[in-house]
Amino acid sequence: MIRAYPAAAIQAAEEPVLAATPADALMVQAAGALATTVLRELRALGARRPGSVVLLLVGGGNNGGDALYAGARLARRGLVVLAALCAGTVHERALATARSAGVEVHPLRSGAELDVLALLTLARRAGVWVDALTGIGAAGGLREPLAGAVRALDDERLASPDEPLVVAVDVPSGIGVDDGALPGPVLPAHVTVTMSAPKPGLLLPPAAALAGRIEVVDLGLDAALAAGAPETAARLTAADAADLWPVPGAADHKYTRGVLGLVAGSARYPGAAVLATSGALGAGVGMLRYLGPPEPAALITARHPETVPGPGRVQAWALGSGIDPAAADRAAAVREALAQALAEDLPVVADAGALALLPERLPATTLLTPHAGELAALLRSRGHDVDRAQVEAEPLRHLRAAVDATGATVLLKGATTLVAGPHGPVHAQADGTPWLATAGSGDVLTGITGALLAGCAAELRSDTRRGGDLLARLGATAALVHGRAGVRASGGGPAGATDVARAVPGVVRELIEGEP
Missing domain, CATH: 3.40.50.10260 (YjeF N-terminal domain)
Structure with missing residues (x-):
């Protein structure tokens, strides 16, 4: 590190x-x-x-x-x-x-x-x-x-x-x-x-x-x-990320490897659910349960038939990608999943539309993943007079303000992604490429992050009780993998979010095997 x-x-x-x-x-x-x-x-x-x-x-x-x-x-x-x-x-x-x-x-x-x-x-x-x-x-x-x-x-x-x-x-x-x-x-x-x-x-x-x-x-x-x-x-290095990555052993099965519940996508934005699913499966989640309307569900099962539609036991939740918080049915699904997570002390990654549906205070096992504009809106909803340009000019200050205002761990997306929780240092990852600034890229990151939280759920609960910063380090690890996948997919030129998701397994393999 x-x-x-x-x-x-x-x-x-x-x-x-x-x-x-x-x-x-x-x-x-x-x-x-x-x-x-x-x-x-x-x-x-x-x-x-x-x-x-x-x-x-x-x-x-x-x-x-x-x-x-x-x-x-x-x-x-x-x-x-x-x-x-x-x-x-x-x-x-x-x-x-x-x-x-x-x-x-x-x-x-x-x-x-x-x-x-x-x-x-x-x-x-x-x-x-x-x-x-x-x-x-x-x-x-x-x-x-x-x-x-x-x-x-x-x-x-x-x-x-x-x-x-x-x-x-x-x-x-x-x-x-x-x-x-x-x-x-x-x-x-x-x-x-x-x-x-x-x-x-x-x-x-x-x-x-x-x-x-x-x-x-x-x-x-x-x-x-x-x-x-x-x-x-x-800043985490590749070796740090490898140490944190949940690698299955001979006795593991899909449940011990982590089950992720995904509430993402809508009739208007079905692709967000597909991309988040691709990110999670590429990162090695044991099982993914998708809760959503028929359109994205059909796309997901066509692309990833291993996905399990419908509710069931999970170890972590990924919420919000491709969801309009003004759509009553999808907002209700996010709130229901979040309430279950809080009641069962499960880790959550909340992205995009979920950020406008949060309660006033959250546990440190909740990871919020806004970009600068979303962080500004989150702070305004809690009484701060701030706009996107101010967040971009002083990202550390406003990241810390968001952590204080919510109690959550916050990942601020950008060319250098910042992650901070109530305890520990701010993590600053600059592993990507400007070509990652493309539609759907953040949905892939949500899936990668959700997979990590599901795979490390037990350690996360224990670490949070001790006042540690494991969730921030896992968020930084997800950002590192996402950034490296962007570089691998790009090769110095354009790459879409689907290309980034496809590159995730190779990046994880390189980390685990110790390749630079």
């Missing part, structure tokens, strides 16, 4: 190490990893290292020192390194080391003014920009003159016929380090080299989309971080 810690926790973990090691030892170690990353990226681009030009965007914090020490290493390897000093005071020892190694130093800050024209002139000479303007201690958006400088650099980047490679030190300057917000201008990175552990803003949207690939530099702080404050954001 990739664990992200808030800036204060990382700084607290660093303090005793800094006190016990020679001056700048950690900084030099971080700089070595940063220089290695730059060299590796140049090699991947096919660029000749001798003569390649690197621009260091140097601020006044420790990140600026990291960049200067890394610049010294690069200059010694034959690269042309330019240091644009964008703060009135920078790390003195690192600056002296950079000068002695042949780095061209350009002081650009005079009082409150920054020579942006000179900065752009330097930027045009370089094929690599190292963003070390601010560090993890910065709060809020960039202030002037750095804000204006970053806007100008980003315009230059976009206008350049040969886009420069941007490598961020620790975090792209200007992002919300702890919440992933974008309170002002940010220079998007192709790679972020982050020290000790990821910061939440590297995993959380919308900032995560500007961080590029994340490289973590191990500075030996894992034990101190684990002993301090818990992580606030996390």
Whole structure:
């Protein structure tokens, strides 16, 4: 699992190490990893290292020192390194080391003014920009003159016929380090080299989309971080998903593998029920019971004859896909299933139309799966004045508000899917492809999630009583599988929801067998 810690926790973990090691030892170690990353990226681009030009965007914090020490290493390897000093005071020892190694130093800050024209002139000479303007201690958006400088650099980047490679030190300057917000201008990175552990803003949207690939530099702080404050954001890996996936044994049968009750689809949207069924069966549910009108039932049994129409014993419920909450008969079916689940303490995944039919408070064994617009509507129904654009701008804040308002675990769908419950960190999964943004894709996710809940129902009830976050981790696992199925189905091009559902069994097999 990739664990992200808030800036204060990382700084607290660093303090005793800094006190016990020679001056700048950690900084030099971080700089070595940063220089290695730059060299590796140049090699991947096919660029000749001798003569390649690197621009260091140097601020006044420790990140600026990291960049200067890394610049010294690069200059010694034959690269042309330019240091644009964008703060009135920078790390003195690192600056002296950079000068002695042949780095061209350009002081650009005079009082409150920054020579942006000179900065752009330097930027045009370089094929690599190292963003070390601010560090993890910065709060809020960039202030002037750095804000204006970053806007100008980003315009230059976009206008350049040969886009420069941007490598961020620790975090792209200007992002919300702890919440992933974008309170002002940010220079998007192709790679972020982050020290000790990821910061939440590297995993959380919308900032995560500007961080590029994340490289973590191990500075030996894992034990101190684990002993301090818990992580606030996390991302499951394929190995984590494999550990959570319910794999049948020789003694298992369809009932022990989990029976899922599905209330989905309608005469108007019969395909939603078919897609949810496909997702659940592809994910390996032991049995699926479908409760719905004749039209989708006929389609489902024609496509999946193993489906059992009609009521019966279940271990979990999947509710809402393809249902209009204003349709009295389908709304009644959702409410009846939900009442049964609550009475029997069964896990539930509630999607789409079910989100408007929920009681005011729910147990943590209920997983809600809205997109941004649905989350806004859910919050408005509970007294919050919020619209879709606000949810998209601050997804973590509004996800947490929805958890507090409902008591449920909430999965907010998006390019980076967020999952959080009343306990534990927020899980941030970015395993998919933009081609997943297609009609019916969410119905497949509902089926995958329902299958997981049915297969882990007993563990879920026990974990919830202990105040654990297993449901959030299962939701994140479903998002990971759904994302990977989208990538597999797409192959870099369009894919429909049916294609995604067909890809699910292969993705699950790869996870279980340990394939990357």
